[in-house]
Amino acid sequence: AAGVIQSPRHLIKEKRETATLKCYPIPRHDTVYWYQQGPGQDPQFLISFYEKMQSDKGSIPDRFSAQQFSDYHSELNMSSLELGDSALYFCASRKGQEFSEQYFGPGTRLTVT
Amino acid sequence: DAKTTQPPSMDCAEGRAANLPCNHSTISGNEYVYWYRQIHSQGPQYIIHGLKNNETNEMASLIITEDRKSSTLILPHATLRDTAVYYCIVGKSSNDYKLSFGAGTTVTVRA
Numbered sequence: 001a002a003g004v005i006q007s008p009r010h011l012i013k014e015k016r017e018t019a020t021l022k023c024y025p026i027p028r029h030d031t032v033y034w035y036q037q038g039p040g041q042d043p044q045f046l047i048s049f050y051e052k053m054q055s056d057k058g059s060i061p062d063r064f065s066a067q068q069f070s071d072y073h074s075e076l077n078m079s080s081l082e083l084g085d086s087a088l089y090f091c092a093s094r095k096g097q098e099f100s101e102q103y104f105g106p107g108t109r110l111t112v113t
Numbered sequence: 114d115a116k117t118t119q120p121p122s123m124d125c126a127e128g129r130a131a132n133l134p135c136n137h138s139t140i141s142g143n144e145y146v147y148w149y150r151q152i153h154s155q156g157p158q159y160i161i162h163g164l165k166n167n168e169t170n171e172m173a174s175l176i177i178t179e180d181r182k183s184s185t186l187i188l189p190h191a192t193l194r195d196t197a198v199y200y201c202i203v204g205k206s207s208n209d210y211k212l213s214f215g216a217g218t219t220v221t222v223r224a
Contacts, residue, residue: 004156033211033212035212035214042198042200042214042215042216042217043151043157043212043214044214045211045212045213048211056211058211088154090156090157092156092157092212100145100147100162100206100210101147101159101162102157102159102212103159104156104157104158105156106155106156107154107155107156
């Protein structure tokens, strides 16, 4: 079965640079979530989209922005990167109103040096 | 969303049942209990969820007390591949429902 695809899987950036993470949800899933997991921490919700509209927002820094496109893929844009942004970034997708569970991608490991 | 409390860690022998408790005493009537697990640095994986009835699927069973203030996830025959952090999460089933991961239980299955 098709799974959530995230690219790139690994990314190394320097401080103050920008990064773009991409997420391709499972086909026919209309809801996308982004989570951040710092070293030794639990995943924390950043932002979500339903039918291409932002549906909820968590502890996402103002330096980050995201959107969901017409084909339902989503991109997380991160600017002015800081060392503390080094983390695993997970994308999850869900088909709203039918199934409750979220399906997670393999994550993008971002390292800021 | 209601908060949950789980033991920080537990060990289990391979082939035996693993019973993972979770307290959610402030759960409201329309909130579900979800269980996810995360195998080292992989994306979290959905296990099971329930509202008030006990549930079973191919991975696990979920037992919810009658007052809904606690639940137990049962892995019937633990294998080494079940070693993971298990998260009990309470929340509503809605279009914009996010998962609020708290401190889960690190389960180590030993041969």
